[in-house]
Amino acid sequence: MALDELKIGGMGASRRRVEDNRFIRGKGRYVDDIVLPGMLHMEILRSPVAHARIKSIDTSAAWEVPGVRLVITGDTMASRNLAWMPTLSYDTQAVMATDKVRFQGQEVAAVIADDPYIAKDACSKIVVEYEQLPPIVNPFQAQSPDAPLIRDDKETQTSNKIFDWEIGDKAATDRAFEEADVVSKLELHYPRSHPSPLETCGSIADYDRATGKLTVYMTTQAPHIIRAAVAMVAELPEQMIRIVSPDLGGGFGNKVPVYPGYVISILASILTERPVKWIEDRSGNLISTGFGRDVYLQGEMALRKDGKILGVRMHTISDHGAFYADAQPTKFKIGLMHSAFAAYDIPAAHLTSEGWYTNKAPGGVAYRCSFRVTEAMFFQERMIHAAANDLGMDQAEFRKVNLVKDDMFPYRTAFGFLTDSGQYGKCLDVALEAIGYSTFKQEQEEARKRGKLLGLGISTMTEPLGAGNSREYDIIGIKMFDSAELRVHMTGKAILRTGAKTQGQGHETTWAQIVAHELGIPADDIVVEEGDTDTAPFGMGTYASRSTPVAGAAVAMVSRKIRAKARKIAAHLLEVSEEDIEWELGRFYVRGNNERGVTIQDCALAAYSNVPDGMEPGLENNAYYDPPNLTWPFAAYLCKVEIDPQTGVWDVLNFVAVDDCGVRINPMIVEGQIMGGLTEAYAMASMQYITFDEEGNCIGSNFMDYLLPTSWETPGFELHEVVTPCPHHPIGAKGVGECATVGGPAAFVNAVMNALEHTGVRNVDMPLMPNRVYEALQTGQDVSGAPPVKGE
Amino acid sequence: MTSLYEEIPPAPAPGVPTTRVTITVNGEKRTLDIEPRLLLSHLIRQGLQLTGTHMGCDTTGCGACTVLLNGRPVKSCTVLAVQANGRDVETVEGLSSAQQLHPIQEGFKQEHGLQCGYCTPGMMMAAKALLERNPNPTEDEVRWALSGNICRCTGYQNIVKAVLWAAEKMREQEG
Numbered sequence: 017m018a019l020d021e022l023k024i025g026g027m028g029a030s031r032r033r034v035e036d037n038r039f040i041r042g043k044g045r046y047v048d049d050i051v052l053p054g055m056l057h058m059e060i061l062r063s064p065v066a067h068a069r070i071k072s073i074d075t076s077a078a079w080e081v082p083g084v085r086l087v088i089t090g091d092t093m094a095s096r097n098l099a100w101m102p103t104l105s106y107d108t109q110a111v112m113a114t115d116k117v118r119f120q121g122q123e124v125a126a127v128i129a130d131d132p133y134i135a136k137d138a139c140s141k142i143v144v145e146y147e148q149l150p151p152i153v154n155p156f157q158a159q160s161p162d163a164p165l166i167r168d169d170k171e172t173q174t175s176n177k178i179f180d181w182e183i184g185d186k187a188a189t190d191r192a193f194e195e196a197d198v199v200s201k202l203e204l205h206y207p208r209s210h211p212s213p214l215e216t217c218g219s220i221a222d223y224d225r226a227t228g229k230l231t232v233y234m235t236t237q238a239p240h241i242i243r244a245a246v247a248m249v250a251e252l253p254e255q256m257i258r259i260v261s262p263d264l265g266g267g268f269g270n271k272v273p274v275y276p277g278y279v280i281s282i283l284a285s286i287l288t289e290r291p292v293k294w295i296e297d298r299s300g301n302l303i304s305t306g307f308g309r310d311v312y313l314q315g316e317m318a319l320r321k322d323g324k325i326l327g328v329r330m331h332t333i334s335d336h337g338a339f340y341a342d343a344q345p346t347k348f349k350i351g352l353m354h355s356a357f358a359a360y361d362i363p364a365a366h367l368t369s370e371g372w373y374t375n376k377a378p379g380g381v382a383y384r385c386s387f388r389v390t391e392a393m394f395f396q397e398r399m400i401h402a403a404a405n406d407l408g409m410d411q412a413e414f415r416k417v418n419l420v421k422d423d424m425f426p427y428r429t430a431f432g433f434l435t436d437s438g439q440y441g442k443c444l445d446v447a448l449e450a451i452g453y454s455t456f457k458q459e460q461e462e463a464r465k466r467g468k469l470l471g472l473g474i475s476t477m478t479e480p481l482g483a484g485n486s487r488e489y490d491i492i493g494i495k496m497f498d499s500a501e502l503r504v505h506m507t508g509k510a511i512l513r514t515g516a517k518t519q520g521q522g523h524e525t526t527w528a529q530i531v532a533h534e535l536g537i538p539a540d541d542i543v544v545e546e547g548d549t550d551t552a553p554f555g556m557g558t559y560a561s562r563s564t565p566v567a568g569a570a571v572a573m574v575s576r577k578i579r580a581k582a583r584k585i586a587a588h589l590l591e592v593s594e595e596d597i598e599w600e601l602g603r604f605y606v607r608g609n610n611e612r613g614v615t616i617q618d619c620a621l622a623a624y625s626n627v628p629d630g631m632e633p634g635l636e637n638n639a640y641y642d643p644p645n646l647t648w649p650f651a652a653y654l655c656k657v658e659i660d661p662q663t664g665v666w667d668v669l670n671f672v673a674v675d676d677c678g679v680r681i682n683p684m685i686v687e688g689q690i691m692g693g694l695t696e697a698y699a700m701a702s703m704q705y706i707t708f709d710e711e712g713n714c715i716g717s718n719f720m721d722y723l724l725p726t727s728w729e730t731p732g733f734e735l736h737e738v739v740t741p742c743p744h745h746p747i748g749a750k751g752v753g754e755c756a757t758v759g760g761p762a763a764f765v766n767a768v769m770n771a772l773e774h775t776g777v778r779n780v781d782m783p784l785m786p787n788r789v790y791e792a793l794q795t796g797q798d799v800s801g802a803p804p805v806k807g808e
Numbered sequence: 809m810t811s812l813y814e815e816i817p818p819a820p821a822p823g824v825p826t827t828r829v830t831i832t833v834n835g836e837k838r839t840l841d842i843e844p845r846l847l848l849s850h851l852i853r854q855g856l857q858l859t860g861t862h863m864g865c866d867t868t869g870c871g872a873c874t875v876l877l878n879g880r881p882v883k884s885c886t887v888l889a890v891q892a893n894g895r896d897v898e899t900v901e902g903l904s905s906a907q908q909l910h911p912i913q914e915g916f917k918q919e920h921g922l923q924c925g926y927c928t929p930g931m932m933m934a935a936k937a938l939l940e941r942n943p944n945p946t947e948d949e950v951r952w953a954l955s956g957n958i959c960r961c962t963g964y965q966n967i968v969k970a971v972l973w974a975a976e977k978m979r980e981q982e983g
């Protein structure tokens with residue numbers, strides 16, 4: 017008898033999470049929980065100014081503090097050729113400033129001491145003399161002919177521009193605009209944000225001179241990439257580097273890059289021959305590590321009177337900070353910005369992009385998204401909203417006219433992506449029904465009588481999740497595939513390791529469910545391990561919603577390899593030929609005689625005790641999975657808000673999310689991811705942004721100034737599902753972790769804009785703080801979030 | 809002292825004052841010599857090696873470090889260890905016994921109230937203080953009681969459900 021899949025914790029089971037058993041007891045093991053014998057503590061001194069030449073650094077008083085073991089400056093790093101390191105976008109980044117500081121918070125010195133308090137004390141005794149230079153705090157200042165050159169360290173750099181880039185068909189797009197009846201335009205700013213996982217970054221470097229082995233425990237989402245980077249930067253042989261990523265307190269893209277603190281702690285351990293722990297404080301995290309967004313987006317849409325979109329033009333101006341350190345596939349300078357409008361059937365599109373250096377922290381990380389997809393989809397849905405209004409068409413109707421239809425897949429987008437599958441119209445219908453779209457106008461009228469403004473916003477989008485394929489996607493030359501290794505023990509229990517790295521996504525739970533689905537081994541009998549480069553197979557890590565699309569596929573594939581071998585063993589045990597063997601969940605049986613069978617556990621035992629002649633013993637294997645395409649989930653997010661015109665305060669009355677992420681491995685976890693993502697979307701729409709004053713001081717260097725929503729502000733969300741299995745994924749799953757963060761913000765903003773429609777306001781930039789909404793209501797003018805340019 | 813040997817710690821550097829404090833941590837009396845500036849969170853994590861209490865901001869902004877001080881939730885990153893002298897401190901490690909989870913812990917697991925787990929100990933301690941005060945809270949009361957604790961992963965909805973689940977279970981156990 018085949019097993020009941022839900023009973024063994026297979027696919028589709030809302031299995032309670034395995035990792036919770038340690039977390040709810042306070043027994044997680046995060047980097048800062050690890051204590052090694054003889055461990056020293058490191059503290060970093062950061063620049064208080066945004067742009068300055070370093071005239072001198074005096075560390076003598078710091079050395080005098082009892083308990084101080086080492087003081088490091090840029091000179092120490094430079095003498096080991098470590099003052100600079102490569103970034104993930106083929107630029108260079110200062111590990112520690114030698115010539116200039118280029119943003120507030122940049123690393124200037126470090127103290128290594130017996131305990132963290134002593135290290136902090138000693139840091140405060142270091143005297144740095146700065147000669148201040150004019151700071152550049154936005155790309156418009158950076159463009160000015162008399163702007164100081166931020167990257168004067170680079171011989172070929174003559175301006176502050178990093179790149180010009182374009183994609184799409186300019187000529188076809190120009191023709192579309194010539195044929196247009198109506199041209200709709202929109203300009204907006206997607207403000208700088210910081211992912212702020214609740215755990216900051218940190219590392220413990222442990223160099224053992226006797227063996228030559230370097231072990232680094234660190235907060236990384238991609239341990240194998242780090243191992244490769246350390247091998248390159250520190251010139252250590254790769255087999256002597258072990259990167260361990262223990263439990264992570266969230267990542268959200270913030271823990272993908274290589275940060276100076278990691279590198280400095282490694283050198284400190286080599287120099288002191290003791291383990292060195294570095295734990296970043298929150299303000300260090302906020303002002304120096306990978307931010308997200310900070311892009312100015314402009315665009316226009318060519319429209320036919322009947323509502324058909326003929327073409328789109330987009331231009332982006334992005335602020336990358338002092339070093340171009342975006343973590344993204346090499347080929348694409350502004351990530352996957354050109355995934356914009358992928359859900360719509362649009363014949364022609366053209367995107368131009370320019371990137372600029374400024375005196376701000378580097379980053380441009382994929383903050384809970386796939387490489388700039390958040391900006392792309394936000395612009396898309398704001399543009400769609402504006403275009404429908406310009407045509408005088410209903411928002412839902414306009415989308416229905418232009419969304420890609422079910423029978424058009426695989427669909428080649430105007431920018432060249434191949435979207436794989438979906439039921440876009442159905443998702444939208446489910447959402448419209450759930451939110452009561454048909455009676456909304458009436459509701460809005462009634463609210464007006466109460467003095468309140470109601471608005472309803474729609475956001476519909478598909479996004480590319482799960483890079484590669486490896487032909488097109490690589491990070492610093494490393495192809496974007498992923499891996500899994502499965503060992504089935506003699507008693508039928510198993511251990512699975514993958515090249516991904518969980519940070520709260522629940523891999524320890526869900527990967528076991530995939531194995532259970534493929535092999536019929538109960539999920540509780542499978543232990544999952546990730547994050548240790550000495551034991552895990554090589555993989556690209558977890559970000560950009562790539563775990564399930566890529567590593568998850570590898571888990572299915574390796575399970576199938578195991579099943580193929582087990583089938584041979586089963587034939588041997590049942591004394592029939594392999595062709596006569598049938599499989600049902602958990603067991604093989606002889607065709608035509610279901611009674612005569614052996615379980616997968618029987619085969620496992622035989623693999624170690626009774627293999628057929630000529631067969632290798634054992635039951636283990638690995639799989640490297642190179643996806644044929646990205647996966648393309650779809651989401652329809654609808655939001656209803658009420659604005660109090662007296663104050664500009666808006667409340668979410670109802671939020672409906674319809675997600676089609678293909679087959680769901682663990683519905684409970686999928687829904688958890690969606691709710692988490694929607695909360696980040698709400699955060700960006702309502703309060704969460706990082707600005708800088710004219711001097712380049714970061715406003716938002718702590719959680720009092722950088723607002724994150726709590727349980728009190730965060731609205732509730734109503735979730736629905738539609739399932740279109742991914743046609744090219746072994747178990748039909750698509751990525752999901754980030755859909756809500758990507759598609760969510762536009763639903764909130766479109767709702768508020770809808771409520772303001774009668775005032776003629778077309779755009780208020782995020783975050784929609786009450787003062788901005790109030791200003792729009794009072795003036796009837798757009799409210800821009802772009803910083804004022806000095807001298808204007 | 810019952811261990812076979814005890815390392816004599818180096819005398820504190822000249823000029824570093826220390827104070828003797830006695831704090832009851834999870835029911836166990838601990839007497840320690842500490843620098844007066846030592847934060848309670850650091851004493852708990854580094855001194856007592858109870859690493860279940862986390863730190864997410866060190867500036868009172870996130871609640872990851874929440875513990876109970878004489879039954880009231882405090883952010884231990886903003887309490888000096890000397891302020892806990894003569895008082896009771898309760899951390900996540902004190903929630904469950906070897907055999908049994910606290911209903912709040914069960915609730916978080918059942919309702920999927922955690923993802924990365926970093927905020928969880930602080931959330932659970934804040935919830936415990938609430939439920940001891942108010943065994944039958946409304947959803948809004950739960951949301952308000954947890955509003956000093958940030959979670960970046962879950963979106964709170966399931967955390968609120970977890971606390972309500974625990975409240976019900978605790979009422980059943982009482983009744």
Ligand code: FES
Nearest residue numbers: 864866870871885
């Ligand atoms: S660490 Fe204490 S409130 Fe954040």
Ligand code: FES
Nearest residue numbers: 923927959960961
């Ligand atoms: S579960 Fe990650 S911060 Fe709450």
